[in-house]
Amino acid sequence: MSGAVAAGRAAAWWPGPWTRPVPREPSSMSDSPRRLCGVYEGAVQDLIDELGRLPGVGPKSAQRIAFHLLAADDHEVKRLVDALVEVKRRVRFCELCGNVAEAELCRICADPRRSDEVICVVEEPKDVVAIERTREFRGRYHVLGGAINPIDNVGPDDLRIKELMSRLADGTVQEVIIATDPNVEGEATATYLSRLIGSLEITVSRLASGLPVGGDLEYADEVTLGRAFEGRRIVGN
């Protein structure tokens, strides 16, 4: 069906004529079980459940990893366990920016050569790594710890937004660059932050979203192309 037809029918339905069904008692729809059905016994199932909680690991992968570990040599498993214990023991989060750190402050916050006037706001520590790879940015970072996503129960208070605002309070910072992901949650978070910071005398900028380098223009989708148009800049002269 074409867009125009779809939009037309939607308009007819909203606000459309209304017939009222009879109210009924709530049914007993219960939460769908989150836990994978316990196919295995005790320890094996516990391991599968734990692995299944990791990001990007589905039930099948969890099962595959669990059986790989069961079949592996003891010293191989010990290396993995040691690495996990060590990372939790040694690595923590920077008290200032929320990046991963091995001391009170992360490498970037502790570096006196970096500018205190610009803060780049990102969702995750891995975004710091991605931006550092560009070697374009010489300011400081602030890691939010995610993006606002009400369906997953993540609101502004669950992110390190209060900490960001207190870093902006003393007037040193002149510009905040918002580098949240270019998706719905990242954009909404950027909207929220720019409204919040907009009350202060600080320049707020958003990372330009545009065309992937190395691609053909004709292959760009209309959303990306539209954004690239909006983020265009003057060249020459």
Place this chain on the structure above:
Amino acid sequence: MPLYRDDAIVLRTQKLGEADRIVTFLTRERGKVRAVGRGVRRTSSRFGARLEPFMAVDVQFHTGRTLDTVTQVETVGAYARRVCEDYELYTAGTAMLEAADRLVDQEHEPAVQQYWLLAGGLRALAERHHAAGLVLDSYLLRALAVAGWALSPIDCARCGEPGPHHAFNVAAGGAVCPRCRPPGSPSPAPETFTLLAALLSGDWSTADTASTRHRNEASGLVAAYSQYYLERTLRSLRMVERS
């Protein structure tokens, strides 16, 4: 049927593996469909931008053994962008998507009315036809009514005694007459009952002129009503911003 095509609204997405997403759609003909969008998180993805929550799309699916796969996507309504540019619209819109996801419980079971209701609601939200909070409340009341839980804003929800009445009871289903009124039922302002009726019937000229006080009172009742009949908290409802 290895391939099928449908109009759909993206309700939510979840990361899968390195670069994929599981996308939950509310489709026009097949109700809820969950499908994999392969590689859509890569910045080079040809349709990642179209598989975002709030997008109204025309999708082609490939039937898989466990999950179907998205093979083509065209944009029908690019609401995501406009919704995200305004935090009030974003929080109201997210609550609408979450409610739709709850109300359409079963996959591949047609829910045509729910589809058109959500499509119209998101369009009204994105194009700012009315205040975001009013669109949300109207959507919730109508979506619940389609699901079989229609609020009775004027006549007594228990015995049908013609109203208006003074008391409101969530468990009874709306307005209650003095005889049916369970103890402890609140008594909202008469204008709030009028607003609830307007939101349910789509009488926007009445709804748009309601005062802030009555809007707030109505949205509190709609929230309580929604939570009761959905039997679970709508997580995004507590984050809805209202100006």
